[in-house]
Amino acid sequence: QQDQWDRNQSGYSSSDSLFAVVTCIVDRTKVREVVVDMRDNSIVGVQSLHAFESDRSGFAGSNDRGYDRDSSFQQGQYADQGRPNLVRASDLMNATVRNPSGDKLGNIDELAIDPDNNRVVYGVLRRGGFLGIGESRYAIASSELSVPRDGRMQLNLNNSDFQGRSGFDNKSWPTRSDPEWNTNWTSQTETAPAARRVVKASDIIGTNVRCSDGRDFASISDLIVEPQSGRILYAILDSDRGDMPVPMSALRKQGDDYALPMSSQQLQSQPAFDSRNDPNWTDARWNRRIHESYGVQMDSSGSTTPRRDTR
Numbered sequence: 001q002q003d004q005w006d007r008n009q010s011g012y013s014s015s016d017s018l019f020a021v022v023t024c025i026v027d028r029t030k031v032r033e034v035v036v037d038m039r040d041n042s043i044v045g046v047q048s049l050h051a052f053e054s055d056r057s058g059f060a061g062s063n064d065r066g067y068d069r070d071s072s073f074q075q076g077q078y079a080d081q082g083r084p085n086l087v088r089a090s091d092l093m094n095a096t097v098r099n100p101s102g103d104k105l106g107n108i109d110e111l112a113i114d115p116d117n118n119r120v121v122y123g124v125l126r127r128g129g130f131l132g133i134g135e136s137r138y139a140i141a142s143s144e145l146s147v148p149r150d151g152r153m154q155l156n157l158n159n160s161d162f163q164g165r166s167g168f169d170n171k172s173w174p175t176r177s178d179p180e181w182n183t184n185w186t187s188q189t190e191t192a193p194a195a196r197r198v199v200k201a202s203d204i205i206g207t208n209v210r211c212s213d214g215r216d217f218a219s220i221s222d223l224i225v226e227p228q229s230g231r232i233l234y235a236i237l238d239s240d241r242g243d244m245p246v247p248m249s250a251l252r253k254q255g256d257d258y259a260l261p262m263s264s265q266q267l268q269s270q271p272a273f274d275s276r277n278d279p280n281w282t283d284a285r286w287n288r289r290i291h292e293s294y295g296v297q298m299d300s301s302g303s304t305t306p307r308r309d310t311r
Helices: 002-008 067-073 186-190 284-293
Strands: 019-026 032-036 042-050 050-054 096-098 104-114 119-127 136-141 150-153 209-210 216-226 231-239 244-248 253-256 257-258 297-298 304-306
Touching: 104 136, 119 231, 216 244, 244 284, 284 297
Parallel strands: 096 150, 209 257
Antiparallel strands: 019 032, 032 042, 042 050, 096 104, 104 119, 119 136, 209 216, 216 231, 231 244, 253 257, 297 304
């Protein structure tokens, strides 16, 4: 393990240390690697999904997909001017949260989804504890979340703000965010209505999508989110042709699965992309083309509505 660690982490020498990397399965769907210093059994870092975040200086990491996807979004490299930034749900989930001073506040552990309106109600900020034991969870409004850069995002809060506040019970998730943590203008002035119910993003990811001919076509591997509004624009299907972006408004819940009003043969001709290279999510023309191919359209604000037959 030590030799492998030295090869993976350039610029760091652990000749006088021994580290173990423990792989953990959490909530069935998310895999984390916990780095343990074997000298004193202390946890020195956690690698979650794609980004490595360490509590010690000297460790550096990159995502395991081989490209810096979230940095390009943050810098606006592919964005149309005036269009909102979009991000994968998997990049939001388990992003490390720090304040402007660089103090670590915790991790975004999960996203609470309003399945009736296809929006993120809040991000779950997890603080303290270990693998579900002794952790506290706080409902942070979606508008407080930002596109992560190198696996990190920023909140204008301090660790002292959480003293004496226990967060919410993991067995009873709230249906709206906690206004105590609203710091930006949008969160403070625009109060989103409570959802009728919320589901975990990790429970949507992995769900099967069924075609109109009754066949299971693929499973949802990710969601594309606009953090500022919380809107979920796309579900990404893990097909044999690559990643397929499907407008969330084109999907219909059907029991434990989702359904599309298209046959498996029709879906085979829909656009797909290499999972290592995300498309330009903020290209208005590209978005219109994808939505129209599934029979829905985007209005001027970027939201989706069913396309009506005008005949």
